[in-house]
Amino acid sequence: MTTATTHEGDHHDHGPATGLMRWVTTTNHKDIGTLYLWLSFIMLLTGGAMAMVIRAELFQPGLQLVEPQFFNSMTTMHGLIMVFGAIMPAFVGLANWLIPMMIGAPDMALPRMNNWSFWILPFAFTMLASTLFMEGGGPAFGWTFYAPLSTTFAPDSTDFFIFAVHMMGISSVMGAINVIATILNMRAPGMTLMKMPLFVWTWLITAYLLIAVMPVLAGAVTMMLTDRHFGTSFFDAAGGGDPVMFQHVFWFFGHPEVYIMILPAFGIISAIIPTFARKPLFGYSSMVYASASIAILSFMVWAHHMFTVGMPVAGELYFMYATVMISVPTGVKIFNWVTTMWRGSMTFETPMLFAIGFVVMFTIGGFSGLMLGVAPVDTQYHDTYFVVAHFHYVLVTGALYSIIAAFYYWVPKWTGHMYDETLGKIHFWWSTIAVNVLFFPQHFLGLAGMPRRIPDYSVQFSEFNMISSLGGFAFGLAQVFFLYIVIKTIKGGEKATDIVWEGATGLEFEQLASPAPYHSFNTAPEIK
């Protein structure tokens, strides 16, 4: 096997190629990370624009701006684009940028496949977005695409949606395989598992979840496809199937998916808080075990999304108890973050503000989740704005806040420039006030019985909806402001030091320059 050596050019020590083809053909983890992050930002603004349509229509009772069918398309596409286009690719982009630097690797383990996992996505999302312009309109059955809305009663464009989901699944699975291979195989000597930064740990667990459940989603949409076109009756009671079975298959994917969108966030927060509290993370190993427990539990709680579907009582009880158990490892994490801050020498730079915002508001979302997890109570809250408020607290002020925090925390390492601290703080306070004006009143709307996914509402809900919409517009605008900050930071700014933050730890800060060189570690670093 070691007979010959080839010389495909001298591969070491030269920078990236130039022009568009650099980005199309790149195998560099930093380039691919950047591609993922930009795709994610574009999707955030696209999905955000759809949210603005929703909030504009709900500004007042009655039908003002859009047709109900289009409104339904907006809620559907907003959900799909934010989940699959904004949050997940952002975390994969961060994984690409950070994991090789954090574990002392030269690059991701499978660099060509890394390119493919990214380059499937623009095609998939173009296909998904194009459904809006097709005859019969885009998918309008909600991001959960329950049968028979998505089978018997769906528009023709649904088939493009199905294949878009297949492609996203292929991309996610390849990305996850790459992350696992990188973490398990590419660590520098001495970087034992229990020395890995928590972001690496949480991504390892996330990648496992992705590989376990994305194929199940692919199975679900495949059954949809055959039900629609090939006469099968998986979700048709007339043939012995069951539309409720769709919900089981979907949520078997869907619940772990929720943790796919929050575990990397836990890793980010666990990196930022110790830096700005200037103390090591409290309870590192309990964080690892808590993350793993959350992952295991995530496979056993899916039917709490279906409490009102008519399950046997034994099923409701089991899923209720299992669900509430998740609050134990999650509570461990919140406790550890708070305890890390306890008696720390804290400073409040922008990443820390977003991290603390995360801890506070994710906890609010967690508590409303507990309420929803209690089956008899959920009977009232189910499919109301209370649910909308709950998952936006965990996904916007949770997942999205952690991504924004990660940007501010690591962007000096990526670009070599500090962001503008004043603008960052404005971004935080603007977003945080707006997001609470946006989502907090939705709790009240839901408790009062306003159903989700309906373009019109009864007049007693007017005030809270108007307040919520105003908060929504302000929050949307804040993210356009964020785009300005991002571009400004890339173009220039105060030069960042190598360590960047006084209290920063980890290989990417301690052993790499700012900006990090194109190839991080050609020789493995020493791990103390």
Place this chain on the structure above:
Amino acid sequence: MSAAADSYYVPHGTKWPIIGSIGLSTTVIGFANYLHGSSFIMTGIGLAIVIFMMYGWFGQVVNESMNGMYNAQVDMSFRWGMGWFIFSEVMFFAAFFGALFYARAFSIPWLDGASNNADTAKLLWPNFEAAWPLIQMPLTEKFDVAKHAMGAWGLPAINTLVLLTSGVTVTWAHHALKKNNRNHLVMGLALTVALGFLFVGLQAWEYSHAYNELNLKMSSGIYGSTFYLLTGFHGFHVTMGATMLLIILIRSIKGHFTPENHFAFEAVAWYWHFVDVVWLGLFIFVYWI
């Protein structure tokens, strides 16, 4: 790059992924249009692009491997990659097995009034009786009713033997490779490939029997749905696996692989054992009990 047993090979630039994405998109857009009445041409073109991409991409990896550019660490990345890929395939099949178990354990008894559904069943489907395999559906006239279910002890049992035997022959080939016995390696692989395609042929024969004589179709209710999707996806995977084995056979004849270094062979063997195990699940739960 120097031939580097000591440094991890990071390739620079690749055109294959973007070709793959174009091929994949062409395939699925073409297929979605085909489902709404267009011709199959676009799907065919897309598939051709995907196959071209796989040929080029794998070809490049084979060349790099033959030129000694991969050290032991790269080899390990491939091992993790293949292992987790197979796990993802397991979960894909799990979705369809889940549908099968759900239908058998819950939806069919419930349609017959089990649990708290007695009144609903009486009202909606008074004549329906739960059974498995389900031949008479709740709303029979909407579907193609099969004459009877597919038995286990004819072709399916023979196919089980075929596939299990192929698992033995591929192991024989592996042992031969490790002892550097090229004749036995080629013979074992050739037998495995032959058994693999024999399985696919028998399965096709069984399908024609089911379709024409038993009137068992995808549109025969949940039994036909689970039967065809589970065995169909499995058959597709066997075809892929046998094709991969064929490529490994050709490479073995060309003299590729050494007793120490032959991960491509092992990856395909793992995959082959995976389709074998899935078949055992199918034989037990789809055909037998």
